[in-house]
Amino acid sequence: MAEKAKRRPALEGVASADRALTLLSAFRKGDRSLSLAELAERTGLVKSTIMRLAISLEEYGYLARDEGGSYRLDAEVLRLGTIYTQSFRLEAHVMPVLEELVARTGETAAFYVRRGEQRLCLFRVDSPHLLRLHVRVGDALPLDSSGIAQVLRAFTPRPLPDYAAALDLPLITMGATDPHTGAMAAPVFGPGDALAGALALSAPVIRWTPEAVAAARPILTDAAAALTRRIGGERPEPTRAAAE
CATH class of the missing domain: 1.10.10.10 (Winged helix-like DNA-binding domain superfamily/Winged helix DNA-binding domain)
Structure with missing residues (x-):
């Protein structure tokens, strides 16, 4: 007592x-x-x-x-x-999300950031399939017409209202970087609605069947939203003019 x-x-x-x-x-x-x-x-x-x-x-x-x-x-x-x-380690938040994306979709998951006119692969978890796009962590690719590059352009450093509002996210492109590869990408936001990076799934186009795309889209959307919350971010609201 x-x-x-x-x-x-x-x-x-x-x-x-x-x-x-x-x-x-x-x-x-x-x-x-x-x-x-x-x-x-x-x-x-x-x-x-x-x-x-x-x-x-x-x-x-x-x-x-x-x-x-x-x-x-x-x-x-x-x-x-x-x-x-x-002391904040982005890797500690991103890697579990990438691993879960690979487990749920079977395709390669990666996180890209913009560096000038290039997109840098910051984190990546490979698909278990032998046939996959061989991009390595640290590789810098051009800001081409791929879905990943379009997301980075649309939201960096702040959203371009008309452009961003017109995007059907996650953005899907087939053969933009490589004729045999397709990808889908969604933005992840940090504090102050600044873009933290693009969360992406990539696979050979032969595996991106309409059924596979339809199944992966909501998974990637939810993962991007969850990662945004984990790092203290907030998705920006579109402007009234852009929304209309």
């Missing part, structure tokens, strides 16, 4: 941490500062609790209070964000 009593404050400490993290998570993209009333509405916490939490968060540099009494995120959040960015 005595041991359990000693542990109780630790449980209360975790609950306090939950409330503090809830308070920090209330800030959204575009917020410069939030009033006490806005924080209460977004978190469901009472104002007195918010004020107590804010004192500790201010002391450690996570929150700052302006002259009008509103709260804004402070420098410690930026410091941690910078550390996260520097």
